[in-house]
Amino acid sequence: MDQGVNGFVSRTRTGDWEHALISGNGRQGALVYGAGPEMRVTLSHERLFLPTLPPIDPPHTARILPELRALLHAGEFRRAAERVTEVAVEQDPGYADLRWVDPLIGAGTLTYTHGTAPEGYGRSCDFTTGLVTQEWPGVLRQEVFVSRARDVVVIRLLGEVSGTLALAPVAGEPPAPVTYAALAAPDRLELTGDFSRRRAVTGYTVECRVHAAGGRLRAGGGVLEVHGAREVTILARTVVHPAPAEPYPLDRIVPDAARLLRDHAAIHGDLAGRVRLRLGGRDARPASEDLLARGGPELVEAVFAAARYAIVSSVGELPPTLQGVWSGTFRPPWQSGYTLDGNLQAAVAGLLATGTPELLLPVFDLLERLLPDFRDNARGLYGCRGILVPAHVSTHGRHNHFGPTWCLTFWTAGAAWLSRLYYDYYDHTGDLGFLRDRALPFMTEAAEFYEDFLDEHGNFAPSYSPENAPSGGDAQACVNATMDIAAVRDLLRNLVRAHGELSLGAHRWQALRDRLPAYRIAPTGELSEWAPPPGLTLEDNHAHRHASHLYPFWYDTGEAADPALRAAGAEAVRRRLEWWRGAESDEMAFGLVQLGLAAANLGMTTEASQALDLLVTRYWRANMVSTHNRDAIFNVDVCGGVPALVAAMLVRSEGDRLDLLPACPWPSGEVRGLRARRGVVVERLTWSPEGVEAVLSGAASRRLTVTTPETRR
Known part of the structure; x- marks a missing residue:
């Protein structure tokens, strides 16, 4: 069976984080985007709320x-x-x-700047692995994913890697004072933010461990210069303070991006792949701009x-x-x-x-x-x-x-x-x-x-x-x-x-x-x-x-x-x-x-x-x-x-009754993995003008009344 849409490609190039591609493991987030000769990854963390106004007693009304x-x-x-x-x-x-x-704020942006802006640009996202890419074809490719297995953002640069890496706070003025300190060393970049209004969260650190293959790294002027590398792997993590001990410290994680992706994809892919929907589309990896322009199923x-x-x-x-x-x-x-x-x-x-x-x-x-x-x-x-x-x-x-x-x-x-x-x-x-x-x-x-x-x-x-x-x-x-x-x-x-x-x-x-x-x-x-x-x-x-x-x-x-x-x-x-x-x-x-x-x-x-x-x-x-x-x-x-x-248009459940296709406008299609009340799993539901076929599980111990559009007429 065709497993349905598993990602997309895009031609849009942007310097605006709101238009970035996304990857995340729930704890760490990565926004991936680029403008001019730059490739950017803005990092975030689920607990990074900046203390602004302290809580006060609710009004005594x-x-x-x-x-x-x-x-x-x-x-x-x-x-x-x-x-x-x-x-x-x-x-x-x-x-x-x-x-x-208190607001959820960005932790910082890691920017790789190439010498010039090559011709051409493309980006993509794979839903089954969480891998997002942007590239100048034939020159440079960036791959990013956020590992669920190791709680780390993995960034890999492939091709002609000669440029600078810089880590800085997100743009703008914070609504409460934050004191920043930055470090650039030959094998890492760090950014620490200290909150003046300390409560449950007192600050945070972004650490990036940098590993180069076939080239050299040199720190200077607050940035990390990359010369002549064929591949650079960066392991990044945002830690919110105070923080428990990390089970996988960055300096102990082997910078093998392919292996890290396999370990992550096994977990992420299980969650992402539990439901598959087919409504007649044929492109397994469509261009998002084209899809948005033509609409339809x-x-x-x-x-x-x-x-x-x-x-x-x-x-x-x-x-x-x-x-x-x-x-x-x-x-x-x-x-x-x-x-x-x-x-x-x-x-x-x-x-x-x-x-x-x-x-x-x-x-x-x-x-x-x-x-x-x-x-x-x-x-x-x-x-x-x-x-x-x-x-x-x-x-x-x-x-x-x-x-x-x-x-x-x-x-x-x-x-x-x-x-x-x-x-x-x-x-x-x-x-x-x-x-x-x-x-x-x-x-x-x-x-x-x-x-x-x-x-x-x-x-x-x-x-x-x-x-x-x-x-x-x-x-x-x-x-x-x-x-x-x-x-x-x-x-x-x-x-x-x-x-x-x-x-x-x-x-x-x-x-x-x-x-x-x-x-x-x-x-x-x-x-x-x-x-x-x-x-x-x-x-x-x-x-x-x-x-x-x-x-x-x-x-x-x-x-x-x-x-x-x-x-x-x-x-x-x-x-x-x-x-x-x-x-x-x-x-x-x-x-x-x-x-x-x-x-x-x-x-x-x-x-x-x-x-x-x-x-x-x-x-x-x-x-x-x-x-x-x-x-x-x-x-x-x-x-x-x-x-x-x-899901509600395809399956409606109430007590011991299951209605299939209660509000379905599509003449044919297939969905796998929907769940209904009373523990019912719709393993597969297929419909066409010729009829409806469903495979159900999880309800063997009780009587279940199942209806279709034909039986409800």
């Missing part, structure tokens, strides 16, 4: 909760948001300005493979940030932390369905490390037990980022939404130990918050629908955002399920579910984004990048089985998608993932296909890395979202 609720029920939404900021500033003057989380196939490669390469001990594991700046957009009101969920959305459940575990590791801060948020903001997750985190989980416009302290759905990832991990793997020891404790603390937070009528007040405001309103603050209702209903339903799996009683959580508000269907027929209590009017605003109110349709649809609600959800998809098709809607690509997942779960083939088409044609560059806006802002959210959407 529990004491004014009755006042906030009175303002909200009176329709004074902006005033309620302003009161939070006023109380916060009275508590700590640090809240006078918007406080951001071949582009979907290529983007699916490139997106999975990016996410696999950016998961290490931590999950992917907004920029994965890569950074070439001191000031990344939104600090490139973990944005938990949609971005992180999109980035990891495809990990279970595409057969890499172990890559979801770092999400849980991160959340559990931040639990003390989440508990402080719940107590300080609302006087509640349990946990309250903020929208932005990196080195801490304190609720420090909010303001009168972006009133993020009113968003309480985060822990409930993240609980879905816990339950889905169990549902895909069947790991009862994980359900008992990790999922159930997190889900319980999430639910305990809502036991205390809901008012006497079961309302969510305050509430917030990221990042939308009602039509004609003056603020994003609200009562009863549909996302809040849906996420908590989902959490409590899964808690009841989990207690059943563990033979525990669940009456407490069923009683809490019964307190929740009902969904609201707007007079125009769509599921409303808000379900306010009597006396409040909140009109829908469909001209918005988020689609948080479609939460009931993103996962399994048991919570939204009512035909009237499904019809309202379908109309909401159509209304929001109509805006996205407009010329002005060119930002925040993961909103299209939200639309597409809802459409696929609702069996809306045309709409799911339209959302996917907008994703793959608007938000990818020649380096086959996604952007946040159309051709703007290096961002990996939809690198997770596109595979999740394609």
Whole structure:
């Protein structure tokens, strides 16, 4: 069988790190690019967050909760948001300005400068090995990969290697002082950054060990000169301080690039190769510029493979940030932390369905490390037990980022939404130990918050629908955002399920579910984004990048089985998608993932296909890395979202039912390795106008109902 797209070639030459080719092992990242006579590799590390503003206590607004609720029920939404900021500033003057989380920064750039710029240029990326190259054909070739086996960036120069090697900080001014020291010696380059605002991270070191064959190396003027070598191998590593002892010190790693690549490819290739998609494309290594220009199924196939490669390469001990594991700046957009009101969920959305459940575990590791801060948020903001997750985190989980416009302290759905990832991990793997020891404790603390937070009528007040405001309103603050209702209903339903799996009683959580508000269907027929209590009017605003109110349709649809609600959800998809098709809607690509997942779960083939088409044609560059806006802002959210959407269009699972091709627009194709709930593995799914054939495994101990488009008619 043709194994599908396994990489790409590109003609684009750039001096901009945002257009670079990527390689990574989750811990270390490498951005590979070049301009003029230079070849550059910008290095990064998953823990390299620059300490800027220290965390402070979340605002103590529990004491004014009755006042906030009175303002909200009176329709004074902006005033309620302003009161939070006023109380916060009275508590700590640090809240006078918007406080951001610590940013993920680039560690440094290693530049090889050739004497002149030869004619011709090409670059390539191999998804199966993580090897990226750039070359001047017949003159010089650079190969780069990041070893999972030895946690080292391997850079090899082949050909006429005569030039200089230099290691320097990334360009720009850091937002907090960093003191740099550099070393150039005949066999190595080093760059050390010392942070003046020391907290968990005090600084870092980039070390490059340089080995030349057939030539000589000479240090001088802060650079390393290379003369007449036929091959130069560089072993590079970023170490964040304080750091544990390295199991593989650089000076003990044999600089055999071919052997290092074989050891790495065995690990990386297993992760990257667990799913294969074929939609009719024939080029095993297409030119990315040509694919992006012509679109169609071949582009979907290529983007699916490139997106999975990016996410696999950016998961290490931590999950992917907004920029994965890569950074070439001191000031990344939104600090490139973990944005938990949609971005992180999109980035990891495809990990279970595409057969890499172990890559979801770092999400849980991160959340559990931040639990003390989440508990402080719940107590300080609302006087509640349990946990309250903020929208932005990196080195801490304190609720420090909010303001009168972006009133993020009113968003309480985060822990409930993240609980879905816990339950889905169990549902895909069947790991009862994980359900008992990790999922159930997190889900319980999430639910305990809502036991205390809901008012006497079961309302969510305050509430917030990221990042939308009602039509004609003056603020994003609200009562009863549909996302809040849906996420908590989902959490409590899964808690009841989990207690059943563990033979525990669940009456407490069923009683809490019964307190929740009902969904609201707007007079125009769509599921409303808000379900306010009597006396409040909140009109829908469909001209918005988020689609948080479609939460009931993103996962399994048991919570939204009512035909009237499904019809309202379908109309909401159509209304929001109509805006996205407009010329002005060119930002925040993961909103299209939200639309597409809802459409696929609702069996809306045309709409799911339209959302996917907008994703793959608007938000990818020649380096086959996604952007946040159309051709703007290096961002990996939809690198997770596109595979999740394609998987949802091909396989839908709920309980003991498996629907094949629920929203498939392609007349023929094949996919191997998708995973469904209840531990089902779709070893192979092939379809054509002649019929559908599937090979399933993992469900031998239970009865499974399988449907196809033909049997559902």
